[in-house]
Amino acid sequence: MICNTAFGTKGSSSSVCLSHSIPQHSLKTISANGELYNTNKIVHFSIRKEEQGTKISGTFRLICRDCDSRVFREYEQFDNYTSDFTDNCYSTCVQQILNEITLKNYLSAIYNNESSSAPIRFLLQNTNSYNINYDSARYLKSWLSSSTNDLHDFNNRFLEAKRSLNKMMIDNYSIIYYKLLDKKLPIAMQGVFTPEKAFDGKYINNYHIENASKQDAHICILPSNDFSIVLLFTKKKYGNVKHAFKTIRNLPDDEAIKAIIALGLLYLDNVYLSPEIPKNITQDSYLRELTGETLTTLYSVSSDSPIPDNIKDIPEAKILNSAKANRNLISRYTEIPDQLIESI
Numbered sequence: 001m002i003c004n005t006a007f008g009t010k011g012s013s014s015s016v017c018l019s020h021s022i023p024q025h026s027l028k029t030i031s032a033n034g035e036l037y038n039t040n041k042i043v044h045f046s047i048r049k050e051e052q053g054t055k056i057s058g059t060f061r062l063i064c065r066d067c068d069s070r071v072f073r074e075y076e077q078f079d080n081y082t083s084d085f086t087d088n089c090y091s092t093c094v095q096q097i098l099n100e101i102t103l104k105n106y107l108s109a110i111y112n113n114e115s116s117s118a119p120i121r122f123l124l125q126n127t128n129s130y131n132i133n134y135d136s137a138r139y140l141k142s143w144l145s146s147s148t149n150d151l152h153d154f155n156n157r158f159l160e161a162k163r164s165l166n167k168m169m170i171d172n173y174s175i176i177y178y179k180l181l182d183k184k185l186p187i188a189m190q191g192v193f194t195p196e197k198a199f200d201g202k203y204i205n206n207y208h209i210e211n212a213s214k215q216d217a218h219i220c221i222l223p224s225n226d227f228s229i230v231l232l233f234t235k236k237k238y239g240n241v242k243h244a245f246k247t248i249r250n251l252p253d254d255e256a257i258k259a260i261i262a263l264g265l266l267y268l269d270n271v272y273l274s275p276e277i278p279k280n281i282t283q284d285s286y287l288r289e290l291t292g293e294t295l296t297t298l299y300s301v302s303s304d305s306p307i308p309d310n311i312k313d314i315p316e317a318k319i320l321n322s323a324k325a326n327r328n329l330i331s332r333y334t335e336i337p338d339q340l341i342e343s344i
């Protein structure tokens, strides 16, 4: 999707790359025996795995090997995240890194969106075989329609970021929060999200207005051997998001990191935990509320009979984003357990 390599044609498939939506170095550094916890370790949805290998965590197949190794070079080079990263925000170097992250996040979002929609479409085409009643079908249809709108947005924004590749840019993105922590966090996450509400409950985006142009933001929490990168940024022109989250900058570091972790758990698909986290984290009720119930609810509305296998492949998509956001869970970010922001 970056170059014009056509996948699926003879001879080209060998060049399709298994890309990581979080730098593999971060995943490796928090893994134990090559394994990571995914967020189902908090949600405990019975049909899904709770652990997975670092090699397949948060991966997608949309770009060729050449692009994967070339286009994301600056962002994957952790030396580039210096303590004066924010001061240099409007330099071409930092803007390029932010653009690479943006590009990767949209690719991953497009891939996750398509993988989530396929089984729902399948269920809707086979409502009789799966005993799906009228109300459930209606729910699934409305979910699919909003998912299709999202896909359209992701595609447009991906193309926008692609146009910025190799172009001198100095003021495309604004950093809302950045911190180079001198500890290895036990959690890694990366992705793009469209926040519905700010910490005080005020609207940033109203999901219920169709075709409204939405403002999104990007999160990276990238642990390394003895430090971690924490980054929240958005498009410079997205005033609502900047205004809503600028309060994070005034918080003490620990609280700021908790606020960003809360946003990530609520909205992102790609969140991984170190198997070295204390057990109480995996039983924490606030974390569970933030992260999950998504698939559990989908399961209960979609069918009274055994659900098809491919439902299990739905990424940790935040299907009930809106309903969860309405409870304004992020305002309780201080309830994130301290162990999640302590070094492992």
Ligand SMILES: [Zn+2]
Residues within 6 Å of the ligand: 001, 002, 003, 004, 005, 063, 064, 065, 066, 067, 068
């Ligand atoms: Zn390519």
